[in-house]
Amino acid sequence: MSQRQDLVEAWARGHWHPTELCARFGISRKTGYKWWHRYEQGDLAALADQSRRPERSPTALDAALGALLLRTRQAHPTWGPRKLLAYLQHRHLRYTGWPVASTVGALLK
Numbered sequence: 001m002s003q004r005q006d007l008v009e010a011w012a013r014g015h016w017h018p019t020e021l022c023a024r025f026g027i028s029r030k031t032g033y034k035w036w037h038r039y040e041q042g043d044l045a046a047l048a049d050q051s052r053r054p055e056r057s058p059t060a061l062d063a064a065l066g067a068l069l070l071r072t073r074q075a076h077p078t079w080g081p082r083k084l085l086a087y088l089q090h091r092h093l094r095y096t097g098w099p100v101a102s103t104v105g106a107l108l109k
Contacts, residue, residue, distance in 0.1 A: 003025060004035050004047040005044055005047060006025070007021060007022075007025050007027075007032060007035060007036075008035060008036055008039040008044075008047065011032075011036055018032055018033065018036070035047055061099055061103060061107065062097065065095075065097070065099070066107055068088065069084060069088070069104055069107060069108070070107070070108075072084055072087065072088060073108055080105070081101040081102070081104035081105040081108060082101045084104060084108075085098060085099075085101055085104055
């Protein structure tokens with residue numbers, strides 16, 4: 001964090017060109033500009049490492065649907081993913097968020 005703080009403070013003083021500053025600090029210009037833009041939008045606290053984890057996973061399987069698939073599989077252990085999906089889609093016509101057969105297969109392994 002102190003390297004980032006030192007960089008943006010030197011950048012704010014304006015005595016050095018950003019390319020020279022990045023070379024002096026041993027970082028790429030892309031990283032230097034990233035730190036500078038974070039500092040401009042926030043303050044020194046904005047220079048801390050940020051999580052790279054996505055806020056949500058739109059393709060994640062719903063827990064209730066996963067449980068339903070597993071219960072149905074227990075009732076019909078010889079059925080594969082495609083047959084399970086077809087059976088449940090026929091019984092639950094209003095539900096629209098069905099996964100693909102490969103996702104069901106991965107869940108059943």
